[in-house]
Amino acid sequence: MILIISSGAFWATVNFSSLGILIGFWGYHLFKEQEYYMYYNLGFTKRKLLLLVWITNMLISVPILGLIFLFQS
Numbered sequence: 001m002i003l004i005i006s007s008g009a010f011w012a013t014v015n016f017s018s019l020g021i022l023i024g025f026w027g028y029h030l031f032k033e034q035e036y037y038m039y040y041n042l043g044f045t046k047r048k049l050l051l052l053v054w055i056t057n058m059l060i061s062v063p064i065l066g067l068i069f070l071f072q073s
Contacts, residue, residue: 010068013061013065013068014061016057016061017057017058017060017061020057021050021053021054024053025053
């Protein structure tokens, strides 16, 4: 919420879809390293997990950016 107020909705969405992924991946690596074994046993590598998170964030971010551009004009 603070990010939206300080930099605007466009940049908040861009940060969510780019920096948010990397910060989340780093935080997960720091605090929940053991859970990667569960995902690995289910057939997900770290690379595949990161790709799925990126795709999910893009599926969320692109419509939000579309709405921002639609209502800003």
